[in-house]
Amino acid sequence: MPRIGYFGPEGTFTEQATRSFCTDAGPIPPDSALVPLETIGTALDAVRAGEVEAACVPVENSVEGSVAATLDALVSGEPLVAVAETVLPIRFTVLVRPGTTAADVRTVATHPHAAAQVRNWLSEHLPGATVLPASSTAAAAVGVGRGEFDAAVAAPPAAERYPLDVLASNIADVRDAVTRFLLVRRPGTLPERTGADRTALAAVTADRIGALSEVLTELAAHGINMTRIESRPTRNRLGEYRFFVDFEGHVADARVGATLAALRRRCTEVRFLGSFPRADKVPNTVLPTNADTDFAAAAKWLEDVRAGHSA
Numbered sequence: 333m334p335r336i337g338y339f340g341p342e343g344t345f346t347e348q349a350t351r352s353f354c355t356d357a358g359p360i361p362p363d364s365a366l367v368p369l370e371t372i373g374t375a376l377d378a379v380r381a382g383e384v385e386a387a388c389v390p391v392e393n394s395v396e397g398s399v400a401a402t403l404d405a406l407v408s409g410e411p412l413v414a415v416a417e418t419v420l421p422i423r424f425t426v427l428v429r430p431g432t433t434a435a436d437v438r439t440v441a442t443h444p445h446a447a448a449q450v451r452n453w454l455s456e457h458l459p460g461a462t463v464l465p466a467s468s469t470a471a472a473a474v475g476v477g478r479g480e481f482d483a484a485v486a487a488p489p490a491a492e493r494y495p496l497d498v499l500a501s502n503i504a505d506v507r508d509a510v511t512r513f514l515l516v517r518r519p520g521t522l523p524e525r526t527g528a529d530r531t532a533l534a535a536v537t538a539d540r541i542g543a544l545s546e547v548l549t550e551l552a553a554h555g556i557n558m559t560r561i562e563s564r565p566t567r568n569r570l571g572e573y574r575f576f577v578d579f580e581g582h583v584a585d586a587r588v589g590a591t592l593a594a595l596r597r598r599c600t601e602v603r604f605l606g607s608f609p610r611a612d613k614v615p616n617t618v619l620p621t622n623a624d625t626d627f628a629a630a631a632k633w634l635e636d637v638r639a640g641h642s643a
C-alpha cells in the first residue's frame with residue numbers, strides 16, 4: 333500500500349487536496365495510506381528519505397500568493413518534481429471549544445495564509461481577538477482543543493476531526509479564493525503529455541545586466557506562455573534571487589525542451605520542478621513554427637546541411 337504524505341495534521345486543506353488525488357484515474361491509488369506531517373519541509377523531506385512515495389503541499393493562493401515554505405523546501409536538498417496539481421476553493425470555519433461564545437474569544441490562531449484571507453472578517457466579527465500564527469489551520473484547531481487558543485480559523489473538515497464547536501462557517505474575505513496544491517515525488521517516470529500541461533522550474537540567473545530578461549526572452553522566442561514568476565532569496569548573499577517560473581507545456585514538447593536547454597546554458601543554476609497536467613485542463617497554446625513537427629523538420633534540414641545533402 334503506497335504511503336502518501338501531506339502537510340498536516342489531519343483536517344488541513346492540504347489533506348482535502350490529497351484526498352482529491354485518490355481516485356482510480358488519479359495520481360494516488362485510492363487504497364493509499366495518507367500520512368500527516370507537521371510542516372511542509374518535513375513532508376518534502378519524507379519524500380526525499382523514501383518514508384513516503386509522494387507528498388502534497390500548498391504552493392500558491394489567489395489572495396496571499398505563493399507559499400514561501402513550499403518554494404524554499406522544493407529547492408533545498410535532493411531534487412523533487414511535481415507530478416500533479418489541484419486547485420481547491422477555500423472557505424474557512426471558525427472552531428471553538430464547546431460553550432465558547434464570540435464574546436469569550438481573546439485569541440484566534442491559524443496558518444498565516446489563512447489569516448490573510450479572513451483579515452476583514454476577523455476585524456469585523458472578533459475585533460477584540462489577537463490573531464496568532466499556527467503551523468497550519470488544523471494545528472490551530474489542535475491548539476484550541478488543548479486550551480492554547482480560544483478559536484481556530486480552519487478548514488471545514490476539521491470540524492469533524494476535532495471535538496470543537498463551529499462558531500462561524502463559510503468565511504472568506506474574497507469569495508472565490510482558491511489555493512493550488514502540488515503532488516511532489518522524487519524524479520522518475522514523467523506524467524504523460526496531455527496537451528494541457530504545466531512545467532515548473534527554478535533558476536538562478538547570472539549576476540549581469542539583462543540576465544532575467546534572457547530567461548523571459550527564451551520563453552517568448554519559443555512561443556511559450558509563462559503562467560507565474562516569483563523570486564525568492566537564494567540565502568547565499570543579499571540581492572541574489574532564485575526565480576520560480578511556471579509555464580505552459582511539457583518537457584517532452586520540443587519547444588519546452590529547447591527552452592530548458594537554453595536556460596541550462598544561460599543560468600548559473602536551473603532546477604526542473606516537473607511537468608504535469610494543468611488542473612484547469614486549459615489546452616497549451618502552440619504558436620506557428622513552435623510545434624514538434626516544426627522542430628523535427630528544422631533538425632532534419634540541419635542534419636542534411638551538415639551532411640552536405642542540402643543548403
Ligand SMILES: O=C(O)C(=O)C[C@]1(C(=O)O)C=C[C@@H](O)C=C1
Nearest residue numbers: 344345346390443445468469511
Ligand atoms: O493550513 C492548511 O490547512 C493548509 O492546507 C495550508 C493552506 C496554505 O498554505 O495556503 C492551504 C489553504 C489555505 O489557503 C490556507 C492554508
